Amino acid sequence: MAKSKSHLGKVKVGKDVIVLHTMAYLFCGMISALCLIPFIMIFSGSFSSEAAITANGFSILPQDFTLDAYRNVFREPIVIVRAYATTIILTIVGMIIGLMIQTMTAYVLARRDFEWRNAFSFFFYFTTLFNGGLVPTFILYTRTLNLQDNYLALLLPLLFSVYNLLIMKSYIIGIPDSLIDAAKIDGCGELRTLFQVVMPLIKPALAAVGLFIALAYWNDWYNAMLYIKDETMYPLQYFLYQKVNNIEAYKKLIASGAVSASAVSAISLPTQTLKMALTIVVTGPIILAFPIAQKYFIQGITIGAVKG
């Protein structure tokens, strides 16, 4: 009797849960599918022959299976391997340094006892609204700092992002003051409070912002285009963009009226399958590394546990 009652009770409590779960699975499942299908098409496309793709468009399964596109990408395997290494090292170094600076700054800006916090927030935020354009930045890097063909020219531009800073601040601001005050009463300095009390509490935030910084480095080709001439220093994405950007250049060339027939025939266009293979080559590793960060978004943390 008692058993059935509790069972009944569970069903009663569970109804909302069932509704929610149904919604959650349907919604997330649908969005995941919409995100996955195009990627599968790109994946299959990268293993298809160019002729089949131009004739029939994209499809779920490879058409006329071939490795041609990948042979083209890996024509010089050493170059690709070196580019991978460059990108991976840059991503890791940039992420660690960037995360440190961002967290430290966000921590100060989130301190309610720091009267100047809004002034400094404004100081940072203002730079997202106004910028001087490409020319002065280019001159700064190449002339003033003389960083052409220097890895610093790839590291520095993405090291600090106000966007990430303010997201981080919004996470830190949620930590109760009492916790931090308690730490200070225990004799912790600011840095120790930050590292030993605050950081463990915002692991999900660190993982998220760390991921964003890493993605920014991983996807960056623009700075390489501007500042790197030495081919041995190219990061991975730059290979992709050099090839893909040819299409744009080509369209402009055709549209520009005075067309040089020599130039038209010299420009080599990436095939559709090559574009797709490059997407896979560039995306693969970071998707495989994603679960490392992911576990922090999946498991919550208990402040009580830290507090205790």
Add this chain to the structure above:
Amino acid sequence: MKKFLKKLFKYRIYLLMLAPAVIYTLVFAYYPMTGIVMAFKKYNYAGGIWGSPWNGFENFRFFFKSGQALKVTRNTVLYNVLFIVCGTAVQVAVAVFLTEIHNKWFKKISQSMMFLPYFISWVIVGVMAFNLFSSDYGFANRIITALGGTKIPFYTTPAAWPMILLFFNIWKGVGYGSVMYLAAIMGVDTSIYEAAAIDGANVFQRIFRVTIPSIMPTMVILFLMNIGGIFRGNFDMFYNLVGNNGLLFDYTDVIDTLAMRALISSNNFGMSAAIGLFQSILCFITVLLANKLVSIYDKDYTLF
């Protein structure tokens, strides 16, 4: 002054912690900001940014003279409002739902999948969109005709494009955006949930009373930051999906695509600086207002 010095001393540790970011920002953001003067200059190589002759407001005139200024500004703002509202709704929904789902495998895999579109460049998205919507071979039209409907010529139907652009915008940003909210939700003390559960609240009440308020600071900050870009269009997206198809421009032309069309052949530094400054000022005013409104609600949530 004395008071100031006193505070300086009091905050010395804070200031020291801020120093790297402040120096970085001064060097890499404020110093190049001097380039803004190019908006008022008739730029030449010999004179450079400072030595070139002044040009008054001449560089701004082309935008208003084009007769499209009002239309593209309106389009830019409307699209951004649409993107911010719908984008945030979907991202928050995904984050909340993923938190509620207990099946770890489903959680992990669906989250990874949602991140995939982030890696697909707009160039490829443009090609896929054409595969989807073209009237001859498009997948959408093949389905429509198979179901007995008549073909929709998407590329000559401007009214279809706000929805298409909205779809791709949400699609591309859902993975990235939902991670921000997931991280915020995961930062919530789990004991609060337990307390709510004991109170007998059902899951929906719990979501609206506990989860949503707990990610409010993040939502507001992101909202404000997006407002800060409300007069800027995502050039890559509009250009790769719409291209130079003038038939669609009434619904799809934004400030950035117009500026590109106007300046592509002259490569005028002054004019591109001017259009950027125009956008910056409008964004600045909007964000000041929005920030003020938020500060009335809760000071902790403001940007500055």
Add this chain to the structure above:
Amino acid sequence: MKKGLALLLATAMTVGLLAGCGNGGSGQSSAGGSTTAAASGGGSSESSGSGAADNSGSSAAEDGAIDLSEHVDLKMYLIGDRTPDFDEVYAEINKILEEKLNCSISVDFLSWGEHDTKYSLLFSSGEDFDLIFTAPGWCHYQQTVALGGLYPLSEEFIQTYAPGIWEVLPEVAWQQAAIDGQVYMVPNFQQEFGQDVLAVRGDLLEKYGMTDIRNWEDIRKFYLACAADGIYAGQGGPWYTWFRSLGYTGLAGSPKSGETVMIHYDQPDDMNVYYLLDWDGFSEYCHQMKEMADAGCWSSDVLNSADERQTGLLTGRAATMVWNLGSCVTYAKQANAEHPEWNITVCDPLAERQKAPNKYTTNGIGINISSKHKERAMMALNEFYCNPAIQDLAMLGIEGKHWRAVGDNQYEVIDESNFGVNNNCNWGWTNETIRREEYIADMTPLDEKQKELLETWKADIREDIHPYENFSFDPTNVSTQFAAVEAAMGSYYDPLLNGLVDDVDASIEALRQAMDSAGMQDILDEINRQLEEYMATLN
């Protein structure tokens, strides 16, 4: 211009000396050097047997007027991608340059995708380089000159440091390169035919009872026949063919890649310019296009098509492809290999009109205004231009490795993959008098057709050039209106050209209003003013 050669020579030598003295710190100062130049203007033309037979004009440097004692490292920017063997080939070129001019040259590439961004940044940031590829329209020439990035090349300067180039290039080439009367680039010298032709499905031609496409009526007939047959004829309206077939062409430098203002090239004494919207041909064209688009001559999606030009032809979705002769032949061969039954051939829809080659300025080289070695740079360019050994190296690579010689003036490719033919942005100094032509052992019908067309064109070159054809409009004074007009045209222009509007007349009217309020009249006034000035300098 070439009269009074002796006088010029004397001036040249004096100027050369003066330049040496004047540029105290710029690498010309050390006196009494041992090395002197051996300019190659003369030597080059010997092997080709054509061009400048009289070498005396190139001897200024040989007379020891130019001091080459200081070794100089020149730097040149080219457009495109570096090929694997590029450095090896340029090492060979440098051997020659070292010996003759006591200098070497290093090359950096601005790749196709980045030159739009980086070209101007090089000048903005004051980067130290000497030579750069340039061309009006497609490679930043006017823009760079407008901002003061390129060094003005005076006649004396060219004659002194590049006597070989001066010999080869006709006066009209310098005219084409002039902006406001001043030359800033060295154009290449070749008769390149950039005209669009048609690659056409032969089986369909036969099916519709046609043998060739030679004029507008043929195009129209063929396009409509395709539409009736349920196959797309092409990828949009053949606008270019239309105005060329009527004897009109665009005025270089006017908005929308020079298509908003027409000149009557067919009538060299017609000194009018025709504003597109006041020109009857435009309205008629738009009406015809509407009819053809509605009939289904091309897809209603043409404005967005992600397809490349050749896709329609190769996949059998379209019956024609519009492109330049070389590309048409290449893709026609490719399609015929897979579908021999298509029997694709190449037609010239403007067969009834004489052809003029591209402007010489279609490719060229300029000197950076802040180059420290302008004189040596010009001499090196002269060497690229006139020394057959360097011309061959830059165009074909290393003899025996990349190509082998056939006779005196032909080549055959051995290995195209690592250097390529005419593929390394060597176009700026292409010199037809010494350039080798390809030797094709077994000619296909398409090769024959290509050869035949080229020969027909060359045999019947349009000599009577309209004076405006060598003029290029400089929009600096009306840059605001220019930008506004380009932006305002977006909504109507391309749809009209492809017949995709609902009401042609209403759209033309809307386009007219948009352009008027954007300031088209100011641009037209400025064009007329500049043309008057230009004509005054000619007489």
